[in-house]
Amino acid sequence: GAGVSQSPSNKVTEKGKDVELRCDPISGHTALYWYRQSLGQGLEFLIYFQGNSAPDKSGLPSDRFSAERTGGSVSTLTIQRTQQEDSAVYLCASSLASLSADTQYFGPGTRLTVL
């Protein structure tokens, strides 16, 4: 079946602009995660959604970052007034559920470059 997809694959923007990154999880997966991968920094947790529960936003680095998940499926990560330090690869993952040892399946990522 189809895996996790993300769009766009690459995004170049100017400092101060807003960007939206999209994630389509695997069908039937109730848990969805966003991570940021910076060079030499590993994976930084940003936010996760589990079903209809309130999302865990504890990893969002500033109030310029927000995310929503519509209808329990597609998710959009929005970064407002982008800064150069926002440049990174943004990864989305989904799993059957988050309250277990379920495996996370990752998308290919969106590479964001802020000029």
Place this chain on the structure above:
Amino acid sequence: AQSVAQPEDQVNVAEGNPLTVKCTYSVSGNPYLFWYVQYPNRGLQFLLKYITGDNLVKGSYGFEAEFNKSQTSFHLKKPSALVSDSALYFCAVKKDKIIFGKGTRLHILP
């Protein structure tokens, strides 16, 4: 607070030799432990996980990992390395939430 450490930024191994990528963790109770691999220009792929039971876990591509509770380690191993194993490897621990290590870049030298 839970944490995971991968003490080596890079590991170099000659093809055909055994390889080990180290991972240690700090968490109360019994965690779930994972290894993921990231090949160049590709997303992370699941390799293996430990939930409970046998301390030696076998995964994809001939990799295995040994859970050592007393040493709080979950090192990734493979008996004979291939050049195609060259990639970035991430260890992760999950209790309340999942936390990933910073990654170890594995270079297999032909």
